[in-house]
Amino acid sequence: MTSHRRLHPSLGAVAALAAAVTEIQAAVNPVPYPDPDRTTGTDLYLKADTFRSAFAADLPASTTRVMQATQRPFSAASFEDTTQAAAWRTIPS
Secondary structure (H helix, E strand, O other): OOOHHHHOOOHHHHHHHHHHHHHHHHHEEEEEEEOOOOOEEEEEEEOHHHHHHHHOOOOOHHHHHHHHHOOOOEEHHHHOOOOOOOHHHOOOO
């Protein structure tokens, strides 16, 4: 029997990436919002029931409840936008 890894060694990495994408999709709650250009953007919030395990599993539950309730969203576009330049080269630390 031929394993998939023998046919293509990076197949394990592809499977791991697919699993990570699935896990992220299950952990977020998409919320649409109007952009200034009248298009619709999507904010992503980590769901209350997955926040701790996805983001802060090593912290006490009481702390992560506050973090989840006060979280700021991130834009779904951040998964699609391309980086134009490395910011660390021009922004002083």
